[in-house]
Amino acid sequence: MKITLNGSVAETDSPDLAALVTAKGIDPCALVIEHNSRVIKQEHWGTTPVREGDVIELLNFVGGG
Amino acid sequence: MSFLELADQYQAFDFPGYFSGVTEHDVTTSLNRAGDMNRLGPTDLLNLLSPAAREFLEPMAQKARDITLQYFGRTIGLYAPMYISDFCANHCTYCGFNAVTDFPRTKLTLAEIEQEAKAIAGLGIRHILVLTGEAPAKTPIDYLEEAVSILTRYFSSVALEMFPMTEADYCWLNAAGADSLTVYQEVYNQKLYNEVHPKGPKSDYAFRLLTPERGARAGLRALNIGPLFGLGEPMSEAFMAGLHARYLEKEFPNVEVSLSLPRMTRAEGGIAPKHLLSDTGFVQTMLAWRLFMPRLGITVSTRESAGFRDRLIHLGATRFSAGSKTDVGGYTVRNPGAIDAAGTNPDTTVQFEITDTRSVGEITQMIRDSGYQPVFKDWEIF
Amino acid sequence: MEDMLTLGQKTFSSRLLTGTGKFSSKSLIGPMLEASRSEMITVALRRVDPTAGNEDSILAHIPDSVTLLPNTSGARTANEAVRIARIAREAGCGEFIKIEVISDMQFLLPDNHETLKATEVLAKEGFTVLPYMMPDITVSRQLHDAGAAAVMPLGSPIGSNRGLEMRAMIRRIIDTSRLPVIVDAGIGKPSQAAEAMEMGADAVLVNTAIATAQDPVMAGEAFAMAVEAGRMAFLAELAGQHHAARASSPLTGFLRE
Numbered sequence: 287m288k289i290t291l292n293g294s295v296a297e298t299d300s301p302d303l304a305a306l307v308t309a310k311g312i313d314p315c316a317l318v319i320e321h322n323s324r325v326i327k328q329e330h331w332g333t334t335p336v337r338e339g340d341v342i343e344l345l346n347f348v349g350g351g
Numbered sequence: 352m353s354f355l356e357l358a359d360q361y362q363a364f365d366f367p368g369y370f371s372g373v374t375e376h377d378v379t380t381s382l383n384r385a386g387d388m389n390r391l392g393p394t395d396l397l398n399l400l401s402p403a404a405r406e407f408l409e410p411m412a413q414k415a416r417d418i419t420l421q422y423f424g425r426t427i428g429l430y431a432p433m434y435i436s437d438f439c440a441n442h443c444t445y446c447g448f449n450a451v452t453d454f455p456r457t458k459l460t461l462a463e464i465e466q467e468a469k470a471i472a473g474l475g476i477r478h479i480l481v482l483t484g485e486a487p488a489k490t491p492i493d494y495l496e497e498a499v500s501i502l503t504r505y506f507s508s509v510a511l512e513m514f515p516m517t518e519a520d521y522c523w524l525n526a527a528g529a530d531s532l533t534v535y536q537e538v539y540n541q542k543l544y545n546e547v548h549p550k551g552p553k554s555d556y557a558f559r560l561l562t563p564e565r566g567a568r569a570g571l572r573a574l575n576i577g578p579l580f581g582l583g584e585p586m587s588e589a590f591m592a593g594l595h596a597r598y599l600e601k602e603f604p605n606v607e608v609s610l611s612l613p614r615m616t617r618a619e620g621g622i623a624p625k626h627l628l629s630d631t632g633f634v635q636t637m638l639a640w641r642l643f644m645p646r647l648g649i650t651v652s653t654r655e656s657a658g659f660r661d662r663l664i665h666l667g668a669t670r671f672s673a674g675s676k677t678d679v680g681g682y683t684v685r686n687p688g689a690i691d692a693a694g695t696n697p698d699t700t701v702q703f704e705i706t707d708t709r710s711v712g713e714i715t716q717m718i719r720d721s722g723y724q725p726v727f728k729d730w731e732i733f
Numbered sequence: 734m735e736d737m738l739t740l741g742q743k744t745f746s747s748r749l750l751t752g753t754g755k756f757s758s759k760s761l762i763g764p765m766l767e768a769s770r771s772e773m774i775t776v777a778l779r780r781v782d783p784t785a786g787n788e789d790s791i792l793a794h795i796p797d798s799v800t801l802l803p804n805t806s807g808a809r810t811a812n813e814a815v816r817i818a819r820i821a822r823e824a825g826c827g828e829f830i831k832i833e834v835i836s837d838m839q840f841l842l843p844d845n846h847e848t849l850k851a852t853e854v855l856a857k858e859g860f861t862v863l864p865y866m867m868p869d870i871t872v873s874r875q876l877h878d879a880g881a882a883a884v885m886p887l888g889s890p891i892g893s894n895r896g897l898e899m900r901a902m903i904r905r906i907i908d909t910s911r912l913p914v915i916v917d918a919g920i921g922k923p924s925q926a927a928e929a930m931e932m933g934a935d936a937v938l939v940n941t942a943i944a945t946a947q948d949p950v951m952a953g954e955a956f957a958m959a960v961e962a963g964r965m966a967f968l969a970e971l972a973g974q975h976h977a978a979r980a981s982s983p984l985t986g987f988l989r990e
Contacts, residue, residue, distance in 0.1 A: 292780045292781070313790075316792055316793070327823070344780065345778050347790060347824075349756055349777065350753060351938075
């Protein structure tokens with residue numbers, strides 16, 4: 287299905303956010319996920335389904351002033 | 352050129368005209384220059400004394416306070432006056448001791464002078480200001496020399512506020528131990544001066560005006576001058592006094608110059624003051640002088656009220672009188688047991704009313720509470 | 734009596750805020766924090782870069798005792814700033830947020846208008862808002878009315894290390910602000926940090942100067958000492974210095990009574 291991931295259109299077949307994170311090979315530890323304008327806590331990634339047209343941001347904290 | 356010639360140049364100066372033309376811009380320009388290495392000139396002093404400068408009192412005060420802290424630190428010098436004779440041949444229209452006022456005149460004997468000195472020194476005072484009226488026949492030079500000698504045994508600084516003397520006289524007194532001279536011009540405007548000093552030796556404007564210079568040449572190390580506010584137009588008088596102080600500072604670089612602001616507050620000696628100096632005008636004058644001359648001493652006496660003097664500490668004053676009695680023998684001789692008591696015996700004749708009647712102890716406490724250190728002894732003559 | 738800095742619901746004994754940007758290595762951040770004794774540090778939020786590999790998070794280098802101050806850098810409008818702030822809070826960063834809204838890419842000067850809008854929204858949502866702003870007394874007052882916890886006027890543009898170019902305006906803000914004033918951006922040397930504190934600033938935020946120093950840990954310590962020295966000088970009320978918390982006419986007001 288097509289989703290918008292970090293501002294760009296992307297293809298995925300991950301059923302939920304936890305699977306998406308694993309599929310992208312990202313360390314879940316410091317990750318923040320905004321799913322359709324809502325921040326989803328890590329404990330709910332496994333139970334949040336990914337659907338066609340979802341807008342997902344994968345964010346993390348970095349150095350900044 | 353003596354100060355007489357400099358003062359002459361301003362006798363016909365149109366002060367009201369100049370003052371009314373001073374703009375805010377003029378004031379801020381002068382104010383901004385103050386405190387720098389770049390000294391203020393006479394025009395700046397005029398600007399700071401003008402009505403336009405009234406709007407800038409707070410910034411003037413902030414700057415004046417900083418300058419005072421830089422040059423004087425957090426100290427207030429203390430002194431007390433001792434009147435030893437109220438005989439006077441002058442007819443100054445404004446003075447409680449003038450020749451036409453009828454009251455029993457006295458002069459202290461040397462023993463009484465010593466008694467007063469002991470009492471005042473007992474209060475902690477170390478700088479004494481000794482005063483007489485103008486009656487040299489009653490207080491001849493050898494009497495004064497003896498008086499000064501006695502005082503040097505009790506005080507580390509002896510200042511004279513008497514009558515204009517010759518340079519030779521000042522030499523004698525300096526040798527006897529006097530180190531400072533106070534002489535108020537009263538009025539710098541010559542025309543007005545002549546009006547209020549119609550008779551007696553004091554009617555000689557020029558002789559009086561040049562007194563500080565004679566004192567300095569005779570070796571006195573500190574000069575205290577000022578107008579008597581209430582006689583002439585205050586701001587023009589303040590200007591002339593500032594000019595006088597600057598002149599003395601320049602001519603006699605080893606002499607400490609200070610200014611005072613004696614002001615008439617009500618009818619004294621029978622005439623109402625022509626130009627009352629308001630509290631605001633008083634403060635403006637002090638601030639303008641401080642900005643004009645960073646190292647100028649500024650002395651405030653007990654003519655001023657306690658509350659007002661307390662404020663002046665933060666506005667550039669450097670010396671206060673404390674525990675003053677302004678009648679002859681007022682500490683012990685006239686009023687046994689009155690030493691350090693508030694005010695004076697109502698039956699005695701005083702030169703001026705004391706408004707701040709606090710004791711030396713109370714004043715030193717107030718100075719400390721204000722965050723300053725009271726200084727009793729500034730130096731010692733060897 | 735300790736001289737504590739109060740921001741929102743928290744008090745801090747250090748008046749040096751630091752930042753995590755521009756370090757050559759994240760591993761320097763922990764030691765820098767220890768040397769500088771800073772108790773609040775900024776972090777930014779970015780999209781994960783999938784090509785970056787799996788580095789440890791910057792958060793791992795910040796001890797729990799140090800308060801996180803996420804900033805909204807990247808935001809060009811109030812809406813973007815609000816969104817970032819909400820994400821940061823949801824991610825467990827705490828209540829503090831530094832609003833940084835910059836639409837000037839040439840000098841990186843903040844947009845006061847958008848900053849004010851974002852402050853209004855976020856303060857209502859319970860954030861402890863620290864807005865980074867272009868020194869302006871009117872905006873400073875408006876930020877107070879909008880519920881900000883402090884104001885953060887810039888000393889000079891981010892990264893310029895030009896010190897207190899804005900000192901005249903910062904002084905006026907210090908004199909008129911009812912909120913703590915934190916000078917942020919442009920402080921390049923400890924003496925500049927000391928200068929800000931002597932002027933009466935409540936704190937300073939230093940990032941670039943520390944991160945880009947040859948020895949950031951030592952630089953952090955130097956800045957800490959400078960901030961302490963400046964603060965003590967301010968408290969000692971040196972002659973010639975004028976202080977924020979005073980009446981408008983403290984010396985001559987009595988003449989008008």
